[in-house]
Amino acid sequence: MQTHPERDDDGDDDAGIRGIDGIRGIRIGEAVREALRRGAPVLALESTILTHGLPSPRNLEVGLASEQQVRELGVEPATIGVVDGVAVVGLSPDEIERLCTADGVVKASVRDLPIARAKRLDAGTTVAATAWLAHRAGIRVMSTGGLGGVHRGASETFDESADLGTLATTPITLVSAGVKSILDIGATLERLETLNIPVVGYRTDRYPAFYVTDSGFSLDYRIESPAEAADLAHARDELGLPQAVLVANPVEAARQLDPEFHDRVLAEALAAASAQGVVGHDTTPFLLEHVQRATGGASLEVNLEVYRGNVALGAEIARAVAR
Incomplete structure (x- = not known):
């Protein structure tokens, strides 16, 4: 046409x-x-x-x-x-x-x-x-790698991703592997609750942290299939609610960064950012680049695994929503 x-x-x-x-x-x-x-x-x-x-x-x-x-x-x-x-x-x-x-x-x-x-x-x-x-x-459905969220030290800097505010007023179903582990995950989950944005784990009760399967934080709800994600989206629409539905899809445990290695590298990255006075919007790219270098590129490969998994699940949910 x-x-x-x-x-x-x-x-x-x-x-x-x-x-x-x-x-x-x-x-x-x-x-x-x-x-x-x-x-x-x-x-x-x-x-x-x-x-x-x-x-x-x-x-x-x-x-x-x-x-x-x-x-x-x-x-x-x-x-x-x-x-x-x-x-x-x-x-x-x-x-x-x-x-x-x-x-x-x-x-x-x-x-x-x-x-x-x-x-x-x-x-x-x-x-x-x-x-x-x-x-x-x-x-009605979107896939990404990791969400933005509340940054560490946000109680002083008020540094929070615009993703959160937008998702509070945008009724879409969004598949991600949680928020990037360089962020304050606990504070991010609190903000999501305050903004009335529903978060469900895909076949998990644990909230993922991008590079790793388990952030250490639990989830109240989980779903087991794309059809359940579609049901949740339809229920939100029927109620006339404006928020996105967040589907947290963890990377496979066998493909995650080793959690202990991840925590050590992240601590080093945070210390380096503090020592060099990196603040504001420069923080995220600095930390991610530091993690990539320190892991010898392994974090990049995990990033791609995360993305491919979320794209696949997002496509299945899109099919279920369309049905």
């Missing part, structure tokens, strides 16, 4: 950025548009793992392979990002390559989207921005 660009009131070609429901500022890829119109399952995928989380050329390989993984499960992938200022739900392979290889690609949360649009920037979208754009487009 051929689509035609919409035009602004001033007559300028707006590059087809009007969404399927007339939403300005968002362009929906043709395959995603068709799947949504047919009521077929669609899975949203974030792009900051490609633009800021993985080295080149590994990032492009993972981006294209993840989309193929989703298609093989009978689901349409919708990798989301910003290209030349336009928020795109369902990036083309060429656009994924552009975000993976171009210089000057920024990291965009929800607050950055209008800035990226006005300045015509290329951007990878965070969990928050991806979830928000996916929901605006009508996509």
Whole structure:
């Protein structure tokens, strides 16, 4: 089916950025548009793992392979990002390559989207921005690696990921392997409770911590199947609640970082950050890079295992939700 660009009131070609429901500022890829119109399952995928989380050329390989993984499960992938200022739900392979290889690609949360649009920037979208754009487009399920959360020392710095606030007002089902272990997991779980965001373990009673299967914190609820995740999403919708549903999917125990090794490396990373005065938004990339170096790249391989597992589960949940 051929689509035609919409035009602004001033007559300028707006590059087809009007969404399927007339939403300005968002362009929906043709395959995603068709799947949504047919009521077929669609899975949203974030792009900051490609633009800021993985080295080149590994990032492009993972981006294209993840989309193929989703298609093989009978689901349409919708990798989301910003290209030349336009928020795109369902990036083309060429656009994924552009975000993976171009210089000057920024990291965009929800607050950055209008800035990226006005300045015509290329951007990878965070969990928050991806979830928000996916929901605006009508996509109901999303997969990521690890969530943002409350940072250590937040009682003094008030440093908390925008992911949490956005997920409190964005009714999507989000599959992740918990929050990154460099964060204050206990405080993050408290914030999720305060924000009325339901968190369930997928076949586990323990909350995962990205690189490791068990963060040391328990969960009140668990589910055993994609169908149960779909039931939970439908129940949330029936009640008219605005929050996301978080499905915590741990990496397989055999593929996690050795927990004792992980704890030792993390302690070293935190000490290094403190000694060098690293604070604010620079903290997360500093800590993750330190962990990657200290583990000889093993943390990167766990990261990829986490992501592949979440993509697979997200696709199964998307199919169950569509049914």
